[in-house]
Amino acid sequence: MPDLVFIVTPAKFVLDTLEEAATLGVASCVVVSAEAGNDEERRAFRDRIAQLAKSSGMRIIGPNSMGLMNGQLSLNGSFASGTASGKVPAGTMACLSQSGATLSAMLQWFGESSVGFSWLISTGDESATRTEDLLQAMADDPDVQSIMLFLEGVADGIAFRKAALNARLAGKPVILLQVGKSAKGREAVASHTGRVAGTREVFTGVARETGIIETESFVEFFGTAKALSQHPHRRDGLGRGRRAAMLTVSGGAASLGADQIYAIGWELPEFSPVGLEALEAATGQHGLRNPADIGGVWRDPEKISRAMSALAQEADIDTLFISLGAGGVFGEAVGQAIVAAAADITQDVFVAWVGMSDSVSRILDQGGIPAFADLPLAVRAAEACAQFSMDQERVQEATDLSAALSRPLGDIAMNRSDATGLWTVTETLEELRQAGLPCADFAVVAGLDAEQVAAQAAEIGFPIVLKLSSSDLNHKSDDGGVAVGLRDAAAVADAVAKFTDIANRKRLRNVSVLIQRMERGAEILVGIKRDASFGPVLVVGLGGTLAELHGEVAATALPTTPAVLNALLERNDRLKLILAGYRGQPAADRDSLVSFLTKFSEWALNQGPRLQEVDLNPVMISGGRISIVDARAIWN
Template identity: 25%
Template sequence: MDDRRRLARDDEEPHRGGRVRAVFPPTQPEVSLSRALLSPRRIALVGASADAGRLTARPQRYLRRHGFGGELFPVNPRAAEVLGERGYASLADIPGQIDFAYILLGTEQVEAQVAACAARGIPVACVLADGFAEAGAEGAALQARVVATAKQAGIRLLGPNSMGVINTSEKIALTTNAAFEAESIPTGRVALVSQSGSMMGALLSRGAARGLGFSHLIGTGNEADLTTGEISSLLLDDPQVDVVCLFMEAIRAPDMLAEAARKAHALGKPIVALKLGRSPFGAELAASHTGALAGTDAAADAFFRAHGILRVTMLEALLELPPLVAGRRPPARTHRAVGVMTTTGGGGALAVDALGVRGIEAKKPDAAAACKLAAAKLPTHARLLDMTLAGTKPDRVMAALDGLRAAEDTDIALAVIGSSAQFRPQDSVAGLVEAAKLPGKPVAAFLAPQAEASLRLLAEAGIAAFRTPEGAADAIAAYCSWRAPRDVVARAAPAVAIPDAPDEADARALFVALGLYSDAVVMQEAPPPALRYPVAAKILSPDIAHKTEVGGIVLNIADEAALREAAATIRARVAAGAPDARVTGILVQPMAKGLAEAILGFRRDPEVGAVVLLGAGGVLSELHRDTSLRLAPVSEDEAREMIAEVRALTPLSGWRNLPRGDLDALAKAVVAVSRLAALDGVREAEINPLIVHGEGQGVTVADAWIVRA
C-alpha cells in the first residue's frame, strides 16, 4: 500500500510539519449523515493532482466522467487550475459549505487535514491512505488521534484505507478504484459495503458482465469510526436499495451490525454477507478445546445466523444470491430441499450433486407436485425432472416449474438450462421469466453453458441465475439457512465469586451455581471419607488445562490404598511434566458411565462476543470437530437444535432402537452454560466430557475448566 502513503510528493504539499490543533467554528448548516455520506453535492478533494495519470487525480476524473453534476473543489496549493476546474490552496479557501472531504494525501498529513476539516465544520471526511491501526502501534496511535479530533468536531470519518463512495443513481463516483475507468457503470438496487476497496471494483466488473448493477458501493477500510453496520443501516433507509451486500474481512462493532440486521428484517431488505477467515489457519486458538473449536469461523457463522444475515462463501454467490431474496423475508421454516428441472442431463446431475454436498436435497415430486406434473404430461417419479428431449419450449418450462413449485416439501424450484441458453436466449428463458411472475416459492436458474445474453435477460427479470453449480448450491444453502433475527431473553448471571487463578474445583463451583450438580471432592493428603469407589483422581491446578497430557489423571481407582498410590503418582508425573504449574490438590470423583460424551463450552469471541458450543466430547474433540455453535445465551429450543446438529449425539435420540439419552437434561445444561454470557468475569468455560446418561437419568460433569476474563 506504499502508493497510498506517498500520495502527495511532487505537486501537492499542504500542511507540512507537526500536529495541528483543530478549531471548531460553526461555519455551515447541519447536514444529515446520510446525505453528506451517500449523496454529497459539494465535495472537496484534498490533494487532488493536476496530473491526470496519477492516482490522486482519479476521483475528480471519475466524478466528471460518470456525470456528477455537483460542485468539486480540488485542493492543491501548487495549481490554480486542476483538470479544468479551479484549484484551492487549502480547505479554508473554499467558499460556502462542504458536504464531504476526500483526503488523498499521505499518511503523515492526514492528521493535519482532519483538523482542517474540523475547522470548516465538514460533516464527513474520507481518508484514502493506509499506515494506521493495521500498521502497528505507531499507526494505531495516529489513528486514535485522528478519530479523537474528528469526534470532538462532530465529523464522521470513513476509513482510513477507504476507496471512497459510489452512488450510481446520483452519478457519484467518488473513488480511486480503477474499475471506474469504464465508460459507463450499470446501476441496480443492490448496495455493497466492502472492507476491501479493491473488491469493490472486482464485484462491480463481475456484475456488469452479467447485467447486474449496484445502487451504492462503499469502501469502509479500517472502520476507525463509520462501520459496516452503521453504513448498512443508512443504506437500508434508501428507497433505491432492496438488498445490502457485505464483503467483510472482520466483524467490527457487532452490536451495530446486529441492529442493522434487525432493521433489515423489519423493512424486508435482506443483508447478504461474504466474510473471509473460514480457514482455521488464521484462527486464534485458546487454552481450552472450546477455544480451539469456537475460535474459528464458526463464531461468525453463529452471529450471521442469529441475526438473520444470509452468508455465502463464494464471490459469485455474493453477486448471484440477491435476486433470489430481494423483496422476500426469511421463510417460517425450510426443508433444505429443492425441486430441480433440467434440459441437460449432465448439467442437472452436476447441480443435484453440488446441492447434496451442501446438505440440500433434490426431492422427488410429492403428491401435490406430481398431480400438477401429471396433468401436464410430465414425469413425476425422479429427483431430477429431465426435459432434455422436450427442450425449453416456454409453455413446457412454465408447466414444469409450476408443478415443482406446488411441492409442499421444498424451498426453491431450480431450472438447469443447457445449450439453448447460449444459442437461443429468448426462447430458453421465456418460460422461466413467465413462471417467476406468478406468486409462490422462489425460482432460480443454473445455466450450464457460457450464456451472457441469457444471464442478462434473467437479471433484467430479477431472477437469480448462476454460472456454476457450486455457486448455485452456495446461494441456495444460504437461503435454506436463512432465519429471522432471534429474540434474546435476558438471563441473570450466577451469583458466584471467581478467584484470580481458578482450578477445576472453582470451575465446578461455578457450574453448580448454574444448576449443574458436581459429585467431586478435593483431596490434599489423606483420602476423603465415604467415597463411592471406584473413583477417578485428577490433578488440581489453575495452570493445567489438559490433564492427560501431563499424566494428571488416574481412572478406575478401586479403594483407599489405591487412591493414595494414585495421588502420589499423579503428583510425581506433574512435577516432571509441568514443573512450574501451581498444584492446589487432587480432585476425586466417582467413576461414571453413560451413553455418550459431549463437550459443552463457553467463550467470548473477540469479534462477535459470547458463544456456547456443543460437540462430541472427550480427548479427541478437536480431532472430530463435530460441533454446533450459537450466540449466548440460548433458549431451550435453540439448545435442542444444537443437539440435533451434532452427529455423534444422534444415537441418543433412539436411532435404530438404541437406548435413548437424557436429551432434556442435556438441553438444560446447554442453556445453563450459555448463561455465562451475563457473567463478565469469565472469558472461557468448559465441561469436557459431559457424560449423558439414559433417559431421565441426567448428565454428569466429568471434567471442568474456566478462564477469567
C-alpha cells in the same frame, strides 16, 4: 455548507482539513488518503481522527478508503474501476467492503445487470466509523433493501450482532463473504489491515443467530446477493420450504442435481399421479421422476413452458430448478419461454445453464430469473432465499436476542485476586459448585495421603473416580492421572500409589487428589473461549478423551437466548445423535440442558474479560441429570 467532503490530499494535510470540516459543521467526511510514517506516527494519526469524530459528531470514513458511491444519487466519489463511464447503476442494494478492490470487482461482475446499488462504501482503516456503524446505517436507510458485506474482521462484536439483527428485523437480507477464517487467512488479514478475524466457528454462529447469509467465494457472493435482490420473497406472500423439483436435459445432470440438492438438506418430492401425467403430456416423455430428465425436448420453448406450468400445480413444491446446457440457436427462445412461464407461477425459479451465452443471460436477467453458470451456485442461492424467508418468520427470536444484547450485565467479578493463570480441576469445580452449577459430588485431599483419600471416598460412596490435580498437569488422562470405577479402599490405595509415582517422576507442584462420585451418561464438551472480536463464546461438542479428535463443535457468541441455544444443539450431527440416546443411553432432556447452558453462560459473562477460557470436559448427561465431571479455567 457541504454535507459530504472527500479528502484526497497528502497525509500531512488530512488532520487540518478534517478540523476545518468539523468547524464548518460538515456531516460526513471520506478520507481517501492513507496514513504515512512509522508505526507510532500512523497510530497517532488514526487516534486523532477518532478523537475528531467523537468530539465533533462528524462521521469520518477511512483513512485509506477507496471512497464511496451511490447509484441513486448518481454519486461516484471513488477511484474504483469497473463502472461504465464512471456511472453506478441505481438500485436498492448496498455494499460495505473492507477491501476496496472488491468494489471494483463487483461493479465489473454486475456490469449492465438489472440489479443496481444504493450505497457502495470502502470502509478503509476504520479509525472512527466502523463496519458495524455503517451496517446499522444501512439497516435504517429506507433506500436500502439488501446489504452485501465483504468482511475481514469486526471491532465491536456486540454492535455488529445488533446491527445485523436490526437489518433482519427490517426485512433486509445481509449477504456475507468473510475472509480470514483459517489460521493462514487470519495472518493475511492481520498483515493487511491489522484487524483481528474471528474463527470460522464463531462467525458461523453469529451468522446463524442474526440471519446473515454466508458465502464462500466471490462468484457465490455476487450471485446470491443478486438472487436475493431479485426475489427476497416468494410470490403472493407464500412461504418458502426446502422442497424442489428439477427439469434437466440428461440423466447425468439429474444425478448431479439430486446430489447437490440433498447435500444441503432439501427434498425432491415424488410427483403426484396428476402432476406426473401433466408433465408427461407436456413433454411427450414417459417414466419421469424428480429430477426429471426431459432430454432434447427442452429445446422446444412451448414444451419447456408447459413443463414448468405442470410442475407449478404440485402443492408440495416450493422451488423449481432448470438445469440446461449450451443451446446454440435455440437458447434465446428457450430463455424467453422460461421468463414467460415463470411470470405465471408462484414457485421460485432458478436456472443453471452451463455454457450460457451473453444474450441468454441478459434475457433471464431482464426477466428477473436468477441464472448461474453452474448448478451448485443455483442451489446455494436458492438455499439463501429459503433461509432468509424462514428467518423472517422468526421475528420473536430476533427481537429476544436483540433485547439480550442491550441488557446490562450483572455484577462482574473484576477484582478477584485468585483469578489468575491456569486453574486446576479442583479450583474450577469448586468455583462452579459455589455458583450453583451441577458438579458431580466431589471432595479434595491436599497431598497424596491414601488413608485420607479412602476416607473421603467412603463418605461420598463407592464406586468413585480419582483424579490427580496439579497446575503442572494439563492432560490427566494422557499421563495416567485418572482412575475410574474404584470400589473399595484397596483400589484407592493402588491408585494413590500410581499418582505418587507420576507426581515424583514429573516433579509436580501443589499436588492434590480429587475424589468424585462415579457418574454415567453421554459425554459432551461445554466450553468458553474468548474471541478477540466477539468476546466470550460458548462452545458445545462431543466430549471425553476424543473431543479433540472429533473436533466438530458448534459455537455461539454471548450473551444469547434459550432459542439460540436450542438451535446450537441442532448444528452438530454427531452431538444430536448422542443427545437423542445413542446405543441405549437415555435421551437428554433438552430443556434441562438448555437451562444448564444458560446458567453456565451467565456465570461466564459475569466473570468479565479476565476469564479467557473454560473447558468442561466431560459434562455427563443422562436424561435430565447433568453433572460437570472435569473442568479447568484460564484467567488473564
